[in-house]
Amino acid sequence: MLLIFLSAVIIIPVLLGWGKLLEDILKTRLCEGISGKILLGIFGISIIWTVLAFFLPLNLFIEIPTLFIGLFYFVKEKIYHVLHSLLRKKYWLFGSSCFLILFCSSFYPYILDHFGYYFPSIQWLRECGLVKGISNLDLVLGQMSIWHIFQAGFSNFSDPFLRINAVLLIVYLFYIFEKKSWIQLCFVTIFLLFSQSPSPDLPVIIFSLIVLNEILFANKNISMLFAFSVFVFAIKPTMIWLPILTFLYSAFIVKSHFKTLILGSIVFFIFCLKNIWTFGYPIFPISIIDFGVSWKPNQELLKSSSEYAILKTFDNQYSHEEIQKFSPFEYAKNWLFLDGIKSVINCLFIVSLFVFTVFTFIKRNKIITFIWVSVIVKSILALSFSAQYRFFIDVFFLIIFVMLLNYFNIKKAIFIYSILMIFFTGFITFPSLIAKIIPSYRMSSYMGGFKFEQLYKPSTYEYKKYHTFKVGNLRFNVSQKYPFNFDTPTPAISESFVFDYQKAGIFPQLIDENNIKKGFISKKMTENEKKQLKKATDKITNSYK
Numbered sequence: 001m002l003l004i005f006l007s008a009v010i011i012i013p014v015l016l017g018w019g020k021l022l023e024d025i026l027k028t029r030l031c032e033g034i035s036g037k038i039l040l041g042i043f044g045i046s047i048i049w050t051v052l053a054f055f056l057p058l059n060l061f062i063e064i065p066t067l068f069i070g071l072f073y074f075v076k077e078k079i080y081h082v083l084h085s086l087l088r089k090k091y092w093l094f095g096s097s098c099f100l101i102l103f104c105s106s107f108y109p110y111i112l113d114h115f116g117y118y119f120p121s122i123q124w125l126r127e128c129g130l131v132k133g134i135s136n137l138d139l140v141l142g143q144m145s146i147w148h149i150f151q152a153g154f155s156n157f158s159d160p161f162l163r164i165n166a167v168l169l170i171v172y173l174f175y176i177f178e179k180k181s182w183i184q185l186c187f188v189t190i191f192l193l194f195s196q197s198p199s200p201d202l203p204v205i206i207f208s209l210i211v212l213n214e215i216l217f218a219n220k221n222i223s224m225l226f227a228f229s230v231f232v233f234a235i236k237p238t239m240i241w242l243p244i245l246t247f248l249y250s251a252f253i254v255k256s257h258f259k260t261l262i263l264g265s266i267v268f269f270i271f272c273l274k275n276i277w278t279f280g281y282p283i284f285p286i287s288i289i290d291f292g293v294s295w296k297p298n299q300e301l302l303k304s305s306s307e308y309a310i311l312k313t314f315d316n317q318y319s320h321e322e323i324q325k326f327s328p329f330e331y332a333k334n335w336l337f338l339d340g341i342k343s344v345i346n347c348l349f350i351v352s353l354f355v356f357t358v359f360t361f362i363k364r365n366k367i368i369t370f371i372w373v374s375v376i377v378k379s380i381l382a383l384s385f386s387a388q389y390r391f392f393i394d395v396f397f398l399i400i401f402v403m404l405l406n407y408f409n410i411k412k413a414i415f416i417y418s419i420l421m422i423f424f425t426g427f428i429t430f431p432s433l434i435a436k437i438i439p440s441y442r443m444s445s446y447m448g449g450f451k452f453e454q455l456y457k458p459s460t461y462e463y464k465k466y467h468t469f470k471v472g473n474l475r476f477n478v479s480q481k482y483p484f485n486f487d488t489p490t491p492a493i494s495e496s497f498v499f500d501y502q503k504a505g506i507f508p509q510l511i512d513e514n515n516i517k518k519g520f521i522s523k524k525m526t527e528n529e530k531k532q533l534k535k536a537t538d539k540i541t542n543s544y545k
Contacts, residue, residue, distance in 0.1 A: 183404055307320050355399070431449070466479050
């Protein structure tokens with residue numbers, strides 16, 4: 001807890017300083033107040049680091065100048081005076097909330113993507129920056145979310161335990177208290193579940209609620225609102241509804257000039273360029289708009305990934321062959337009535353859309369109608385590609401926020417907040433109880449209990465057991481008897497991909513065997529390389545015996 005607190009004490013003033021600097025440069029702001037400056041600082045640093053990551057690793061040589069510039073402007077502009085005056089208001093509520101955020105974020109990370117995607121992405125960004133064709137090494141790494149770029153830049157000194165989401169939750173409190181948007185205080189309790197890992201789900205949900213609130217209260221800073229909406233989309237493309245909404249708001253409510261879309265278009269261009277560089281196509285993981293780059297991933301592996309996404313849609317309860325035989329009615333029925341808690345979530349999603357549709361029809365409000373259109377477009381896309389609940393969980397928060405916004409005052413919010421805070425803090429502290437109550441919620445089995453050391457530093461896992469192999473010109477590591485490579489030295493390949501490559505008859509190779517930063521391509525294996533890979537897969541298989 002103490003070290004996460006120190007991270008927040010360093011990072012928040014830096015973000016404030018950068019936010020003030022960017023307000024002066026861009027002559028615009030996302031919203032008024034301290035929180036507006038912090039959000040602009042997050043936006044600016046993330047975009048700058050994304051551009052730098054094409055050329056440089058995000059190591060101390062990037063982090064230290066960023067810290068210095070931010071702190072310099074924080075002191076120069078005397079922003080600490082405004083920060084102090086804000087914290088004096090309702091300090092007991094703000095202070096207790098921060099304490100619980102620090103406490104809950106100090107537990108072990110438990111989201112599986114932390115080990116297979118978040119940590120490895122950050123590790124590559126720290127050591128090499130954005131690597132061309134890295135999806136050929138491990139397809140998942142082709143995502144390289146901008147949120148992980150932001151986390152990687154602060155992970156050398158300021159936040160080595162990767163708790164940037166805890167810092168973000170404190171920033172979110174600033175916004176809630178400044179705008180007196182008390183309904184959002186209740187959301188903080190649920191967001192505690194995302195505080196132990198740099199999950200991009202948390203920032204996109206928080207940022208989308210902030211933009212939504214600004215639109216509902218007639219914020220006219222369209223250039224920054226649209227750019228920030230595209231930034232949220234760039235963190236996680238399942239948030240496609242947000243730039244659609246902001247565009248509709250800009251065109252039909254504010255009726256702003258097309259020039260206000262320029263900054264957002266630049267952000268979108270950087271996002272597409274990043275994906276082409278790491279994945280070979282503009283939007284991960286969809287192989288559309290082929291520019292014919294030599295480092296794009298093998299089509300057979302993309303097909304396999306698509307099939308896996310369909311299996312995940314049905315929680316691996318049906319085979320791919322069974323799913324292909326479903327009629328449209330069976331497809332919908334089996335998705336809605338899966339075994340376990342995911343069936344409840346799926347049914348709630350459909351019910352929520354129906355209720356929100358009725359609400360929109362009754363209100364007959366132009367902005368709410370635009371929100372409905374945006375959500376329906378996003379829902380159709382999500383259900384078409386991979387209807388996993390994690391791709392539409394943001395819709396629940398959006399609908400609750402819009403429908404209940406005018407019914408929450410501070411007394412109601414604090415009452416519900418207190419109940420939810422007790423529940424979710426208890427859930428994180430005693431996960432075994434939840435495992436007994438909801439056996440189908442498998443994530444609870446991965447959650448670690450409280451340790452006294454957490455009061456000083458957050459709990460983290462260490463494994464560092466791995467095999468080293470060589471196929472062609474690539475020497476690589478594979479975690480020993482564990483499916484993910486969260487602390488395996490780079491270059492590392494997940495064992496599942498090793499077997500996929502063997503089946504496809506291809507294997508990643510270095511573009512320049514003397515410089516790993518030049519990237520990877522996929523090549524058909526020679527007979528000798530097939531033998532080398534066979535030895536590797538045999539050793540991986542035998543290690544489990």
